[in-house]
Amino acid sequence: MLFNSYEFILAFLPVFIIGFCAIRHYFREDEKLMRLCNLWIIAGSLVFYTLFGVNNLVILIISILFNALVIRFMNGSKILLAVGITGNVLILLSFKFCGTFLPVAISFYTFNQISYLVDRFRGEIKDFDLPEYLSYILFFPKLLQGPLMGYGAFDEQLKKALKEHLDFEYLMRGILLVSIGLFKKVILADTIGKAVNYGYESLATLGWWEAVLVAVFYSFQLYFDFSGYCDVASGICMMTGFELSLNFDSPYKALNIIDFWNRWHITLTKFFTKYIYIPLGGSRKGAVRTYVNILIVFLLSGLWHGTGWTFIIWGAMHGILNVVTRALGNVDFFKAKKSFGGYLINILRRTFTFIYVTVAWVFFRAGTVSDAFLLFGRMISGGIRPYYSDFANFFRLDEIWYVLKMTPVVRFNFSWDLCMWLFLFGSAIIVFFGKSAVNYAKECRIGVFTTLLSALLLVWCILSFGGVSTYLYMNF
Structure with a gap:
């Protein structure tokens, strides 16, 4: 279901907002409120996504089940973390470069799940709760194109929203x-x-x-x-x-160009920085290594958008100017x-x-x-x-x-x-x-x-x- 469609604006959105506000109004007990709200978000988001077709839904469910199982049994295991990340990347690459169709939003829900896996392994996420996890991954406003919002920020905002009363302004x-x-x-x-x-x-x-x-x-x-x-x-x-x-x-x-990438698809830039650029060494290993890491990130960004030489050139152009700008003195x-x-x-x-x-x-x-x-x-x-x-x-x-x-x-x-x-x-x-x-x-x-x-x-x-x-x- 697209935002720019009759069914979304005239039916789905009003029902979802009314239902969310009703749950928030009639249930004030924190634990029950959170549980019902998560279930409402899950149900609404599944309806939203299902209208893109059963094939898309099946791939989404398989991806979620795979990640949920890895998270459930990971318990600090580097091997299971590697299995989870590798599995997500292989699923994404198989559809991007080998499949006959590209499931809707597969990049964004895959990146969100990789983010959750890594943050859970690092101890940034303490407890795994399946309804809360599903709510985070499926939340329809960010499902199709982001933002790639970390679980911690999402959970904080949801709890804040549940404490609010309906504000007509x-x-x-x-x-x-x-x-x-x-x-x-x-x-x-x-x-x-x-x-x-x-x-x-x-x-x-x-x-x-x-x-x-x-x-x-x-x-x-x-x-x-x-x-x-x-x-x-x-x-x-x-x-x-x-x-x-x-x-x-x-x-x-x-x-x-550095300022540009601080403004365009901000959360994707942060994702690549946190989960690719910094693990590669970031800017901690000298200027040359820093510039190489920057070029790698932008080439990967180009490949994420597509496999042709046009996307590689696009990524290389942004990477090269980024390196030149930093070499000449960054934003100053x-x-x-x-x-x-x-x-x-x-x-x-x-x-x-x-x-x-x-x-x-x-x-x-x-x-x-x-x-x-x-x-x-x-x-x-x-x-x-x-x-x-x-x-x-x-x-x-x-x-x-x-x-x-x-x-x-x-x-x-x-x-x-x-x-x-x-x-x-x-x-x-x-x-x-x-x-x-x-x-x-x-x-x-x-x-x-x-x-x-x-x-x-x-x-x-x-x-x-x-x-x-x-x-x-x-x-x-």
Whole structure:
């Protein structure tokens, strides 16, 4: 079941929230409350996941049973820890690289289970309770794309949420955040995605400016797709008083590549750092070893996304720039002072980082390395196409175009492309200057404006559900 679907917004989510709040209201005994809440989360999450198909559910259950057995009998055994980690990795690799289909969310629930295994072995998790474990692994807001929340943080937040009473202000803030997240996904990411797909299917005929727009728009598509998911997940939890780990923090405002990875898929970065980078030696064995470890982590990140050379190049590009940035002085290199000159330096740093990340995203999106270089080639030799193009047609949403037709601007030739430019500049303002949606939902004044904004965005998105697509990160 997708967040951006009728059954989720109009049926599943209201029932789940009402049930959760009812359990919290009528059962105040701590042990019984926790048990019933975990059972509600397990039942709801299984219904949520089952709608992706029985095959996906069977793989999920097998994975959980395997890990539960290892955890139950591990008792500090390094051999069983190794068996558990190896088994998880082999299951993941077999589907990613050898299987005929990729089970939905297998990477994320596998990583969560590896995290639990290691933390349990290290003594960070004292007692194993099966319902609590299932609740942690299956919790549907984070099941599909994260965040990769540690068990300790999850348990702490759940206990905190169970002590809260229904807060209508936080309920409204959660609804606002969900509506913003759906808008990012359904209206922005999916509309932009149609144009991007057209661009990559028509590489040989793109004009130079269309080729540039394809690359830039894909950066925006990924941004809105993933941040939209994170906003919806956080908004759902906000309604109940539960706070998810921050997983997305305006990454295109990053001053360098290190800053970017402190903002993009934050919990995945922390997972690789804790369970791969540090065990490899981290930064404890000299500069050269540190740089090698960084490159290994980013190459593994590339392979996690896919097996082709395009993903390896993408990972290598991020790893190499990360190493260069650290070698030149980490985040303090060219540290800007609070002056006009410092402001300009920060603009240049952000611009360079965005361009570099966008170039890397071309390899991430392209089917082959040749396709990536073909797109770069069209940017140089594509020539100027006629002003009106098929590319711009994908942005002409009826609800926007009908408004434009009521204005004098429709008489000008550029009006045909105006919707596309509205998407381009609107997206740029949001990603480079806009406030984080999570922070906005937490800090804004709840009143008539925010209520109307939530209603408008929700209605607009629900009316557009007919053309929904899956979230991009569900493919990894």
